[in-house]
Amino acid sequence: IYFNYEGSNKSILENFSCKLEGRKINALVGPSGKGKTTLVNMITRLIEPKGGTIKINNLSLKRINIIQIRSICSFIEQKPSFIRGTIIEHIAYGNPKVNIQVAREAAKLANADNFIMKLKDNYYHKLGESGIGLSGGQLQRLEITRAIASEKPIMILDEPTSALDQKNTNEIFITLKNINKKNNTTIIVVTHNSDALKYCDNIITV
Numbered sequence: 029i030y031f032n033y034e035g036s037n038k039s040i041l042e043n044f045s046c047k048l049e050g051r052k053i054n055a056l057v058g059p060s061g062k063g064k065t066t067l068v069n070m071i072t073r074l075i076e077p078k079g080g081t082i083k084i085n086n087l088s089l090k091r092i093n094i095i096q097i098r099s100i101c102s103f104i105e106q107k108p109s110f111i112r113g114t115i116i117e118h119i120a121y122g123n124p125k126v127n128i129q130v131a132r133e134a135a136k137l138a139n140a141d142n143f144i145m146k147l148k149d150n151y152y153h154k155l156g157e158s159g160i161g162l163s164g165g166q167l168q169r170l171e172i173t174r175a176i177a178s179e180k181p182i183m184i185l186d187e188p189t190s191a192l193d194q195k196n197t198n199e200i201f202i203t204l205k206n207i208n209k210k211n212n213t214t215i216i217v218v219t220h221n222s223d224a225l226k227y228c229d230n231i232i233t234v
Contacts, residue, residue: 029080040066041063046234053227054217055218056216056219057234072097072098101182102174102180104171104185106186106190112157113155114149114151114154115152119170134173140166143166181213185217201224204217
């Protein structure tokens, strides 16, 4: 595929090819500005390649409805946004089928249930703006919990551990490994952390 942003003559991706493996943990690695985030944004069709074709199971993305492709992908940003409300409301946001039982099962898999249950109102604890009051690792676990509860088969994480120390980074990647093993979720993670690559099945240099 090929891609450059409007108004720029510099190609972000030029004649780039790779294969993301289903039901595996795929890592996109490489220096800043080389197109890792651009690539994951093209998977969810937030942007389109200037040339070339992206396929899922040999079917061109252009032949898949945008709403349909986004309905199978959960996306966790580097700095997640948190709504004002309770933890259960955040986990269930956009998914009315999520009840407290579903949320707890997802949180257990995300290794979040323990710290949630220690909060005064546990799942009904009110999150402040930007999740103030919880650590970076805890906030990422809430986002992973929300993604698990959505039951979407593809999970995309853009630098999920960039603000975390090595201990929390390892714990997040161990959690992703457990999610992949239990749910067969296809995981695509953008990362700069070379130590985390030992948890990944397929490493792609961008």
